[in-house]
Amino acid sequence: MRIGLLTDGGYPYATGESRLWCDRLVRGLAQHEFDLFALSRSAEQEAAGRVRLPPQVAGVRTAPLWTTDEDALGLHAPRGPLARLLTGGGARTYARRERRRFAAHFADLAASVCAAADSERGRTGAAAGGLAEGDAEARPGDERFTRGLYGLAELAWEHGGLPAALRSETAVRILEAACRAPGTGRTVQTATVTDLLAFTAELDRVLRPLSLDWYEEDGLGAVDLCHATAGGAAALPGLLAKRFFGVPLLVTEHSVRVRAHYLASGGAPVGAPVRALLANLHGRLATEVYREASLITPGNTHARRWQERCGADPAKVRTVYPGMDAARFAALGESEDGGGPDTLVWVGRIEPAKDLIGLLRAFAEVRLAEPDARLRIIGAPAPGPAGADYLGRCRTLADELFPEQDAVAFEEIGGPEVPELAQAYAAGGVVVLSSVVEGFPISLVEAMFCGRATVSTDVGAVVEVIGGTGLVVPPRNPRALADACVALLRDPGRRARLGAAARARALELFTVEQNLAAFHGIYLELIARAPVRERPQPAAHDGPRPFATPPEAHVLGLWPEPPGREHTDRTPSWAGAGSGDA
16 A cells, blocks of 8 residues: 655654654565655754665655745645736735635634633643643634634645745734633733744744645545654644545654643743743644544553543554664673673763753762762763753763762763663663653663663653563652662662563564554554545556456446446346347
């Protein structure tokens, strides 16, 4: 079958999210044909290039979300002759009728986003770590959001010009009126013109997929199934493919975009009204995506709970763990090497969410109980100045807490002491995860493949992944983290038992093979349930087309005849006019 794979900020680019998982999916399901529809997030990502694609990838279409240049975006061309005449090959503007349509549809969307029922949710979501009870219920603004969203999509499909309209003075005035309307929340009502301009700029970026030229018979109309590898903007083309062509939509989320937005917006340099409006926008969009999806496949139960709180029907949600390559850790996992008996190892990307400051303070208490203990922090800082700054803070704290040179080491994979990832886990007898925010803990699964005992904080999907094969402590609690580490350092027999159990669990649940088998079955299931869609027939072709005529057409009865054979006499020879003569 032909799969339209929808990505946002990842595959087929060499950097970004879920690129490894997407590459394994495409290569592992070689019996299917894939068309890639990719959104890029930065010029740096595009400059880094793309990964080498396998032959089952039939085509790639990309669109940048980081620019407002309509020519670079590859936006949809106006469909009607009048619309093409009005554009004149330059900036696309609307005639009077289209301006009225835009105003009506944008007013619906703005009123929904400004609704008082959701106005405070973006401010409280990150602090609470979840959504308020009752969010799964249908909200009164959902219908207006749906009407406005698809109205804008149809306007962009027919006439183009949506990005310019979203950045126009008309859009700002409509949004201002919606914010000041009776019944909206106090936070939204305080929005200034600067806040409204900031929100419309972000709204233009989020809704950019509505204006792309992907919605044609030779684009998303030609695929059998749309598979969105994330929610939010990545799933928008799938929504339109279902609306315009009836293509079923599958949504996979390893980390829920609504939750990620809440966590990111807490420190964003924007005002509270902008954060509230953005939270409402992403929440409404998530609800619509989950409502229209034929099936939703979260990467863990933690993500599943968020999806159901955002309105996903539990009957359409099926957890599929992301597959990981176990072969690269097989030699270490099957060996008798238990690692350094006095060494703790942390592996990952160095950033504030990993709470290495808390880990260093916990290790100070470990050294009081076990003076010979060592800590090896193996990883590179997150991209950007924030990652480098956090690494500097960690090094400064380590120098203050541990004046002796051999207590704590900061290393990177690929260096002389740790040339490969497996050797990072081989360096210690206990692997530690100290995060305060986590989705699916990849480093934890890698440690389990290596047969290592683990100590982790209770965040994200950690407990679900560990399943009793490691020690779990509360986050932001250095004393509890230190006590668990000391308990395993002092008990080599327990370390060995936990490591063996962890490896067996990882091989059962988290391999590439189980992930590919799950999605192969899901693809077949969704196609079997989808109604038959009429496809345009080519004007000419070389010879017969396989499967052009369904087998039912050969059965006698009131079946519709295939084109060109409506008047064919299908009466069997034995039932001819003379067959009744005796």
